[in-house]
Amino acid sequence: MLSREDNELLCRVGPGTPVGAMLRQYWVPALMSSELPERDGAPVRVRLMGENLIAFRVTSGKIGLIQNHCPHRGASLFFGRNEEEGLRCVYHGWKYSCEGHCVDMPSEPEESNFKSKIHATAYPCVERNDIIWTYMGPRQTPPPLPDIEPNMLPQGEYSVQKVSRECNWFQGLEGDIDTSHLGFLHLGAIKPEQTTPGTFDYYNVADRAPKYEVVDTEFGTSYGAYRPAEADTYYWRIAHFLFPFFTMIPTGILGMQVLVRAWVPLDDEHIMFWSIAAPRSRLGSGAAGGASGLNAGGRAVAAAGARPGGFEFLPDTTDWLGKFRLTQHKDNDYLIDRKAQRTESFTGIAGIHQQDQAVTESMGPIYDRTQEHLGTSDAMVIRTRRRVINAARALRDNAVTPPGVDNPAVYRHRSGGVILPRDADWLEATKGLREAFAAEPTPEKSVAP
Ligand code: FES
Ligand SMILES: [Fe+2]
Secondary structure, three states, rough: OOHHHHHHHHOOOOOHHHHHHHHHOEEEEEEEEHOOOOOOOOOEEEEEEOOOEEEEEEOOOOEEEEOOOOOOOOOEEHHOOOOOOEEEEOOOEEEOOOOOEEEEEOOOOOOOOOHHHOOEEOOOEEEOOOEEEEEEOOOOOOOOOOOOOOOOOOOOOEEEEEEEEEEHHHHHHHHHHHHHHHHHHHHHOHHHHHHHOOHHHHHHHHHHEEEEEEEEOOOOEEEEEEEEEEOOOEEEEEEEEEEOOOOOOOOOOOOOOOOOEEEEEEEEOOEEEEEEEOOOOOHHHHHHOOOHHEEEEEEEEEOOOOOOOOOEOOOOOOOOOOOOOEEEOHHHHHOOHHHHHOOOOOOOOOOOOHHHHHHHHHOOOOHHHHHHOOHHHHHHHHHHHEEEEEEEEHHHHHHHOOOOOOOOHHHHOOOOEEEEEEOOOHHHHHHHHHHHHOOOOOOOOOOOO
C-alpha cells in the first residue's frame, strides 16, 4: 500500500505538483500528425497534464500548441482563425505565432507597441513518424527526443494507435507492469489442453503464479517473471518501465518484438494510451504462440499494439476529452456478456485492452492505495512506484534531473518472452536480445518554436 501522502504525490500531474514537474522534464506525445492534417486547418482542443491547450498547424506546416485562453480577455483560441502563420482570436483580432508571440493587435492604435509585451504560453512541438511531441518543461533548449525504436523506423514500418482511458495515469500504467493478471483477466478461461504444448501460451496457462525478479535500470525498472517451461528450462517474461510513462510489455518474442506503450496523463483522472509498434512485432507475438495469438471462444483476445486497427471508437467530438473513446465503456459495462463469462471467457468482456480498461477504470478515477493489500506478484508495481516517487522528490528537493532526460539512448531497449536454461542468469543471458536496436534516427519534420 501507499500512504495517503505518497498516493497524492504519485497521482497529481498538474503544474506545480512534484510529479507534474517531473513529467514536464520529458518530451510528451501530444497528438497524432493526422489530427492536424491541413495547414491553416481547424485548431484542436488538447488537454495535457491538466492544462487546456489549443493545437494548430500553420501555413508553413509548423505546429503551434498554445494556451486556451487568449491573453487579452480570455476568449478561447479554439474559435480562432488559423491564417498566415498564426492563430487570430476572433474576439478582438489579436494574433499569435506558434511561439506564442502576439504578432498583430488590430484593436490598438497603429503606433502602439503594446503587442510586443504580450506573450501566450506556447510549447515547442516536433513531429516524428506521425507523432507530434511537445516539451512543456522549463528549459530554453529542450532535451533530445527519446530513442523510441518504433518511432524511428522508416515510413510504413510502424503503426501508432491511441485510446483514451478514464482513470489516473499510474493506475493504467500499473496494469502494464503486472504480468500476473494475464493468466486470470485475459486467459483465465483457457485450459492448457486448448493450447499447443511447447508454446508461450501453454506455459502461461499451465502455471499462473510466476515468480518475479525486479531490478532498477538506467531508464527505470525491469522485471523478469519466470515459470517452468520444459524440465530443464524456464519461460521468462521480460518487460520494462521507462521514465516517465513508457512501458515495454512481454507479449512477443524477446529480440523480435518492437513495441512501446505510453500512458500520457491528460489530467489527474484521464489518460491517453499510446501504442507505437513495428508491424513485425506481430511475428514476435505469434511465432512462439505468444499470448496475443489466443482466441477465447471465437473472441479475439489480441493485445493492443500487436494488431493495429482492432478498436471500435465512439464518434469524435471537439471536446477536450472527446476523441479515441472506445464503444465499450463504463456506462455500458464494457458490453459484458455474462453467458460468455460462464462458458468461455473469464470476464465476458471482449478484447484484451477492453478487459484492462474495465478493471483499471473500475478502481475509480484515483484509487485510494491506502486500502490495498499487495502480494509477491506486485513486486514490479511496488518498485516502480517507489522509483517514480523518489525521482519526483529528488527533483523537487535537490534539483536532480530524472532518469533518461539527457540520455535518449537508454530507451534503446526491447521486451518479450524467452526460454532459458534453469540455471541461466536472466539479465546476463538476454543482454543482446534486450538491447537490439536496428533503427537509425530519422530527422524531425518540423520544429517550433
Ligand atoms: S479576448 Fe482575444 S483578442 Fe480580445
Ligand atoms: Fe492486461
